[in-house]
Amino acid sequence: MNASASAQGKRPTVKDVAEIAGVSWATVSNVLHDHPNVRAATRARVEAAIEQLGYQPSSAGRELRGAPSRLLALAIPDIESPYFSHLAHAIISYAESLRYTVLINVTGGRINRERLAVRAYSERSVQGTIFSPLALELDEVEALRGGFPIVILGEHLREGRIDHVAIDNVTAAQELTDHLISTGRRRIAFMGYQPHSSAGTGDLRLQGYRQSLANAGIDLDDRFIIETDHYTHQEGEARSRQMIADGLDVDGIVCGNDLLAVGALRQFRLLGVRVPEDIALVGFDDTPDGRYCWPSLTTISPNKALIAKSAVDALIARIDDADRPPSQIVVPHSLIVRDSSATQIRDRVARGPSRVAETG
Amino acid sequence: MNASASAQGKRPTVKDVAEIAGVSWATVSNVLHDHPNVRAATRARVEAAIEQLGYQPSSAGRELRGAPSRLLALAIPDIESPYFSHLAHAIISYAESLRYTVLINVTGGRINRERLAVRAYSERSVQGTIFSPLALELDEVEALRGGFPIVILGEHLREGRIDHVAIDNVTAAQELTDHLISTGRRRIAFMGYQPHSSAGTGDLRLQGYRQSLANAGIDLDDRFIIETDHYTHQEGEARSRQMIADGLDVDGIVCGNDLLAVGALRQFRLLGVRVPEDIALVGFDDTPDGRYCWPSLTTISPNKALIAKSAVDALIARIDDADRPPSQIVVPHSLIVRDSSATQIRDRVARGPSRVAETG
DNA sequence: GTGCATCTTTGCAACGTTACAAACATAGGG
DNA sequence: CCCTATGTTTGTAACGTTGCAAAGATGCAC
Structure with missing residues (x-):
């Protein structure tokens, strides 16, 4: 209870505890580590001293002694x-x-x-x-x-x-694109190509998108691949505005993440483009703002x-x-279908494939 | 460059560095601390050894010696x-x-x-x-x-x-409520009363809301004070649904934070309640989802x-x-007026009062 | 060559902790 | 009463770092 007994400024050490309890440092250490060879009375005395001083072992001392820092x-x-x-x-x-x-x-x-x-x-x-x-x-x-x-x-x-x-980003992007195709979309863009990032996430998602289109026998229009520097609301707004200004005839967009999609959603609303009627939007990550925006956002939910x-x-x-x-x-991961890609309003969840692999 | 010279498992210490450089521990320490009394040639030799071993001083050792952990x-x-x-x-x-x-x-x-x-x-x-x-x-x-x-x-x-x-939460809430009153709202609710929290933030915001109503001579209907357990999207949805179900005749809501407001926004949309035409909504915190939702959210932006x-x-x-x-x-803080409280669509910023005080 | 001043380098101790071995009590059996 | 077995307690050393004082080296003037 009394943690302020050591109000003289210095932090208490095993030495201080030992002195109060009338034993040696080693005994205090034994108490701290639940060694069996400590008499009950001694243990009680040491524990009382620890409580009285508000003693906390020093992590520096322990680490120095070889304990892992955790x-x-x-x-x-x-x-x-x-x-x-x-x-x-x-x-x-x-x-x-x-x-x-x-x-x-x-x-x-x-x-x-x-x-x-x-x-x-x-x-x-x-x-x-x-x-x-x-x-x-x-x-x-x-x-x-x-x-x-x-x-x-x-x-x-x-x-x-x-x-x-x-x-599995490739498969996930493929599922999203397949989903758009299955709802009748054919002129599908990808927003989130990141040639300046080493991470490769954007590349992988783009790859899945390409694969899906190829499987469906849809020709890829290179202007449908939209480059972004960052995966942010701002870029989502800016790129979608640009798309409309460029007169791109698109009926669906696979966005690199939910932020891009939410930014695009807002911009389309401002421009009078209806989602999902005119353009379907899908994202990645299953973030709360995708769940709570209007229309709610179809997305990939990673576990x-x-x-x-x-x-x-x-x-x-x-x-x-x-x-x-x-x-x-x-x-x-799972594909979560919401309103931003539906023709009629509904909300259902489709589980995607999953695997856990370890390779040597 | 060669950080893996110590691949034998143990982390290198001053001792190891000293041995490689052919000097004593103390000299290594002197080099590390830029003591003036080290010959240029010796310093170079020690620095080479440090580089070769990829030596990093141990924070545990330093702390033990009395250095602050930062x-x-x-x-x-x-x-x-x-x-x-x-x-x-x-x-x-x-x-x-x-x-x-x-x-x-x-x-x-x-x-x-x-x-x-x-x-x-x-x-x-x-x-x-x-x-x-x-x-x-x-x-x-x-x-x-x-x-x-x-x-x-x-x-x-x-x-x-x-x-x-x-x-200053009281003043901020007052500004929000004043703003709603100035746009002609009279039946204003407060969502975010938290009787079970000790923090008092909800209490303070409620207090500012009360003060604003009192200043304007508007009678407070107790049913207009909505209790919430947590400041989340979910609660915003649930409480606003309840409000409509209860038949509360409200034309504006001051929400305890943006999450509550965004949740309410979605719920009102589902129920066919128009924002801001039927009910104006304002929040707290100036979060991105309040900026990017539709209509965008009037809020208090803390610095x-x-x-x-x-x-x-x-x-x-x-x-x-x-x-x-x-x-x-x-x-x-500043009051940021956006679409959720506007009659016609616009976006302007009004700076609120601010002060920095220190008391002894 | 000797003495002195200056510049470099080094040994020692201490920080708080714990493992180990050694020392110390205590009790029971011979 | 002594010796041993058992049960408790303690001294010592080491972990990696740094400040201090002391030791060592070097250069210079006499």
Whole structure:
């Protein structure tokens, strides 16, 4: 109860506790670690002293002695966008259930910050990092990390020597596009091509979109592939305005994420374009603003809880064994059909295919 | 360049560096701290050894030696809602510019987690905590912290002995309500009364709403004060549905935050209630989904960057001097008028009053 | 060559913790 | 009463870092 007994400024140590309890440091340590060889009376005396002083073991001292810091880092481009804030929540929660603490490192997608995330975070005795790169090439990640445990969020085309966790973006984009085709759309655009990003997420989604069109025997108009620098509301607005200004004759758009779609939705509303009657819109990530906008947004919902669990588990496994074969984990997702792609108003959920694979 | 020279598993220490460079530990330490008394040639040799081993000083060793950890904590109810994720971003960024790292502690608003946030975080050698309480009473915070540096986010009615940072919620709510009255609304409800929360934010906003009505000579119908458990989309939907079902004759609603308003917006759309023609809606926090929904949402925009700066500055000042008088910092906000409260469609910004005060 | 001043380098101690082994009590059986 | 077995307690060392004082090296003037 009395935590302020040490009001003289210094933080209490085992030594102080030992003095109050009239025993040696070693006995205090034994009490703290539940060693069996402590008499009940002594234990009680020491515990009383701990309570009296409000003693908390120093993490620095423990670490120095060799105890693991139980500190992980999460390096993400931003913490403000719904996708990453939800993911951060899921990762923090799951890590906490394993008694790990997570340090968040916001890189802003800037390559120098990303380099630091990979290299310098061992400074704070972080044991490993879950990293969602935007600008940094995978080869450089591998070169920089130098044995430091890293798990990459996001699929990559090339099979690498680093652990990965992601949904199957190609299949997901294909499902979205298939869905639009199945509702009768034929002039479908893709918004979210990112030639300047190394992450490859946009590429993969574009690939799924292309595949779907090819399967349906629909010719691809190159002007239907819209480039974006960032996956934000602003870009969604700007690119959709441009599309209409350019006179693109489109009846459906696959957006790289929900933010782009919500931005487009607003812009189309301003321009008098009806969604879904004139143009159907679909997104990625299943964010709340896609669920609560009007019309509500058809989207791909990644299983974020499972992404979080897989990433943390993979990271801890990597920390425990630096030499284990790298795992490439694919997390299931689902297609959520809402109003933005429906002809009549309805809301149903279709489960997409899912698989979890580990390769050595 | 060669960071993997220490591939034998152990992390390199000053000792290892010293051995490679052919000097003593102390000389390595001198190089690291830019002591003047090191010969240029020796310095170069040591630096080469550091580079070769990829040596990083151990934070545990430094801390043990008495160096400050430069680690702050941010304890918030959640990291997923736009308000808190934006705030977290601002705080992390600003703290980083001062070379502090921020540890995020998600309490979920549960009282036990909040107690831990105040008390147990000194375990990880955190120097101080910025805390946004939801359930925990201020008196208990004061009792538990026992001298540990804490800055509270959120205004409180009673002048306390703890540092506070917040906007002037009473005035802000009053401005919102005044605005609705000025556009001809008379039957104005308040959604977001929170009798079960200790934080008082809802109370303060309700108070401003009451004051505005009183100033305008409008009688308050008690049924117009809507209780909510959480400030979420879901509650916004549920409460607004209930309002219509109850047959409440309302022409404007002041919502406790943007999420409630966006939820209400969607529900009204489903029920065929027109916004703003039938009911005007206003919110709090200026979140992106309020900016991008349709109609866009009139709201109070708190200066989050300044909240972040004030909170971090206050916390560091408290860390540096435990005995300084507590500061009560009021951060400016602005009223942003958008379509959800307009009769005709327009978008203008009105600056609200602002002040920064410190009391001892 | 010696003495002195200056410039470099180094040994030592301490921070708080814990594992280990050694020392110390206590009680019971011979 | 002594010896051993058992049960408790304690001293010591080490983890990686840094500040201090002392030791060592170097150069210069006499």
